[in-house]
Amino acid sequence: MTEQTQRRRRKNPAVDGPLAVYRGVWVYIEVNEGVIAPVSLELLGEGRKLADKLEVDLAGVLIGDHVRHLAKQVFEYGADLCYLAEDPIFEKYRSETYMKVVVDLCEKYKPEIFLYGATPTGKDLASAVATDLKTGLTADTTILDVDVETRLLEASRPAFGGNIMATILCKNHRPQMATVRPKVMQAMEPDPERDGKIIEETFDIREDDLKTRVLEIVKNVKRTVKMEEADIIVAGGKGLKDEKGFELVHRLAETLGATVGASRDAVEAGWIGHEHQVGQTGVTVTPKIYFAIGISGAIQHLVGMQNSRMIIAINNDPDAPIFQAAHYGIVGDAFEIVPRLIEAFDRALHGEEVVEVG
Amino acid sequence: MDEKFDVIVVGAGPAGTACAYELAKAGLKVIMFERGEYPGSKNVMGGVLYRKQMEEIIPEFWKEAPLERPVVEQRFWMMDEESMVTMGYKGLEWAKEPYNNFTVLRAKFDQWFAQKAVEQGALLINETVVEACIVEDNRVVGVRTDRPDGDVYADVVVLADGVNSLLAKQLGFHKEWRPDEVALAVMEVLKLPSEKIEDRFNLEPDQGCTIEMFGDVTKGILGTAFLYTNKESVNIGVGTTLSGLMKAKIRPYDLLEYVKNHPMVKPLLEGNESQEYAAHLIPEGGYNSIPKIVGNGVVVVGDAAHLVNAIHREGSNMAMASGRMAAETIITAREVNDFSENMLDSYRVRLMDSFVGQDLKKYKDTTHTFEHHPQYFKEYIPMLNRAAGQMFTVDGTPKKQKQKEILRSMTENRGKLGVLQDLYRAWKVMK
Amino acid sequence: MHIVVCVKQVPDTKIIKMNPKTNTMDRSSAPAIMNPYDVYAVEEAVRIKEKYGGTISVLSMGPPPAVSTLKKCVEMGADDTYLISDRRFAGADTLATSYALAEALKKISSEKGEIDLVITGKQTIDGDTGQVGPGIARRLDIPPLTFVQKIKEIDLGNRKISVHRKREDGYEVVESELPCLLAVESGINEPRYAPLPNMIKAARHEPVVWSVDDLEDIDITKLGLKGSPTIVGKVWAPPKSEGAEMIEGSTDEVVARIVDLVMERKELFQDKEVQPS
């Protein structure tokens, strides 16, 4: 071995070193009640880009009971391969069983990159798998890229309460794993023509050997706020002063048929439930229109809404950071503007209807 | 709570901590309550710590205490709107051991001092408010805190809870302070790079100075403003009697803004970054306002006992001294197992015999004199400025004639006799 | 019942100042606090102890000032606390952290008695991953139950626990054998104001401090920076957009402009049924 190749090898263990046996980009396909979670489809879209750059296959990992038919969708959204583990024992997600499948598959097929949605299930699974595989795992990623030269995954995420962005690398261990926030990546347009190869594996896991059981799944009776799916969100913050002031947000939302969002300070003040919190420790949303009323625009809030199509901010402080992220800004008193907005929208939307009906 | 202590100290300011330190050192079982997140977290002080009383508790404390700068220069500014007459003393012997006094940031200093008491064996309980003294048979036997299961008992309770001392009031030791018995001080810590501080105040890296300002900075209200140098910040504040503020209808923070923007002050603060802002009462009633400070099973120390020398802005030193004397009394009381008011009264006697009582007595009429005769602040300081201005302006007028004119203008308003009276009165209360 | 809670001391990221040039934290600008999510973990342990009896140990890894966080735990009702502190732990990512904590848990178990339950917070506010808990569980080979919203029941006789785990659309009831690990959500309880006897106990409390050398059979290559597969490549300030177009004018004009902007997206309202009144 010449000195030069030696140096190269040390530099690029993933190209011609011991890690070179790891190839391919994998995405964990999360299934809830027979439906693939949107985040998994988003990750297939992103994974496709990474796989193309690295010139490798993109694979989905599909685990469950009666899930084979979903493989088709996995291909349509960009995968070349689908690893399938089907068994009644996999009917409901359990860390114990699912992680065994994923760990075994990784050991056998050696992917170089493995992405999971940063959902309760995805995070639970990825954390356990990373520990058993003794590899690195980057949490809550919002930007992904690869360095084609070194084949390193560049997983970037907000750190220290969102004060900075950090790019995390995993140089000497494989697979390089990351959980990725829902709603930040783009799914591909599904292509019904696309097809791929199913690689099925069977596992001998017996119920008696397991330590955990899912006894029951309880859906929230009151319709859960589907913040992620809302087209219009009217969000309010501390600037609305109290619960009564926050009522304005509800009224504007009602007028627009919109969903209500909130900053953490508004949630912590008890004006509205936690499920409405937008941001780092709340949900990430990408509506077509996002109203931010009396919200300062702390970075922890921005990471949850900055990808909205149109952001309109109302704040009485001209220096509020929210105006950096917004598309349209109004410096003014919410208590003066919002009631007028409600009237005006009421007229514009409902007034017209009445005329048409009449 | 079944456990009983020898002494409960309420408040971990300089008074309470000094007391707890001495008691613990003597082997007594002491518990000290502080409502703040940590000692100092709620404490406001302009920032001069006097060496003497601290040294009596912890010798050579300057070797390890978190001090800002030893004070080598004290300046006094008599200010008008666009002028000032200054006076001061700078002595480099103050830059060396054993020093004279220091600037401190209370948040750091109190925390350190309380830790010293803990090292002596005192138990420090933070984030706990003492709500009342428990009184049985006309004797204070413990305190009630705001925590669940929060009663605790002891032979003696030391009230070191600062100027507002609700606890002493509950015991009927004093009534609500009158507005002329307390001054309201507002202050701000402004961050400035150390090189700038040294440049602007003409200091070496390990030296500090204090500036006391009188006159226009308080808009004629009885009080003073101050500016002290820390390592990488300055403390600026203004304190005036509450009654004066009320009369002049000025909000305290507006007054502080006025001081900061005074043309003599502003250039010193250029480019600062505000770090914290606080408002606090200072007991200034002096000797005449000292309440009852001893009862059965209870003593009152520090600001709670109104031990502040308003004229020389000494407070923390008196607080420490009183805390120490209370501790000594309690230690003696314990030897004879008598915690009655009679026995504990030797604390009061001792205190009044010490510099604390002596100084407070000496200046007992000062505040009132100045408050009732606003001409000192409203007229004489501007007058002084005019006089100095005239005297030092070189315009061809002979100095002798200038002196004449100055004297005439001084006596114009109050007449010769009035001025003489004023001077005598001032001399009498200040001497 | 022997419960061990893992807690971390963290800089208060809510008030931390960043150096805009280097993108590093000015640690001195932020006071060290107990990770807010771990407060719920300790409180939950105390509630379990109140209901089922037992003893609570608390474990933390970090520099010496973490002692103050451990004392806080005693205020809340913990019995014993352990700090593993050593330069060689520094720079650990979640894999190395979970290894070190798991090794310390083994030592606690051998010294104080078998552990029945490990509880962690949902996540830290500095590392912010939620990965350490499951990592510990895997290393101890006990089931990790993450996103726990409620403890339904503990059956000490059959050594079983059932909990509610949060799901995106509700929750699931999971039963597990003991010992297991719970990573608890912040809504699981309402932390209480500590009673005075606990405050006094905490003021007297001295945590047990272990260095790397106190942990027998530990593999030093798995610790700290060396034992961490991930590294921070670079840090940068979060991207800023160019800023909003400011709408100015009288309230009437402003309102009219917003209505125009929104109504341009008429399609958003088309499929909405308007209730005839």
Ligand SMILES: Cc1cc2nc3c(=O)[nH]c(=O)nc-3n(C[C@H](O)[C@H](O)[C@H](O)COP(=O)(O)OP(=O)(O)OC[C@H]3O[C@@H](n4cnc5c(N)ncnc54)[C@H](O)[C@@H]3O)c2cc1C
């Ligand atoms: C680890 C961590 C995670 C976090 N996660 C989240 C998260 O998920 N989501 C989140 O939102 N926050 C989160 N935060 C908190 C975040 O840092 C901010 O504290 C929070 O977003 C501020 O909420 P706010 O904008 O409502 O309140 P403030 O910052 O108090 O802002 C109120 C705004 O209202 C304006 N205002 C006042 N009166 C009026 C008026 N009459 N008319 C118009 N405007 C007015 C003010 O100018 C101000 O800009 C997190 C923090 C940390 C440390």
Ligand SMILES: Cc1cc2nc3c(=O)[nH]c(=O)nc-3n(C[C@H](O)[C@H](O)[C@H](O)COP(=O)(O)OP(=O)(O)OC[C@H]3O[C@@H](n4cnc5c(N)ncnc54)[C@H](O)[C@@H]3O)c2cc1C
């Ligand atoms: C602006 C300003 C500038 C000053 N400048 C100087 C100066 O330069 N030099 C000087 O020597 N003095 C100065 N003083 C005066 C000095 O600060 C006080 O005299 C001194 O702090 C008194 O000490 P203390 O221990 O009696 O009270 P404090 O320092 O007020 O301490 C009382 C403590 O008790 C706690 N507490 C109160 N109530 C309760 C309760 N119910 N339960 C539990 N804890 C309680 C408080 O949180 C506090 O920590 C200044 C004061 C002010 C306001």
Ligand SMILES: Nc1ncnc2c1ncn2[C@@H]1O[C@H](COP(=O)(O)O)[C@@H](O)[C@H]1O
């Ligand atoms: N250094 C540490 N010491 C003790 N416990 C920790 C440490 N780091 C993380 N934990 C625990 O693991 C949980 C998740 O942390 P993280 O994965 O950093 O978000 C925390 O809530 C703690 O309970």
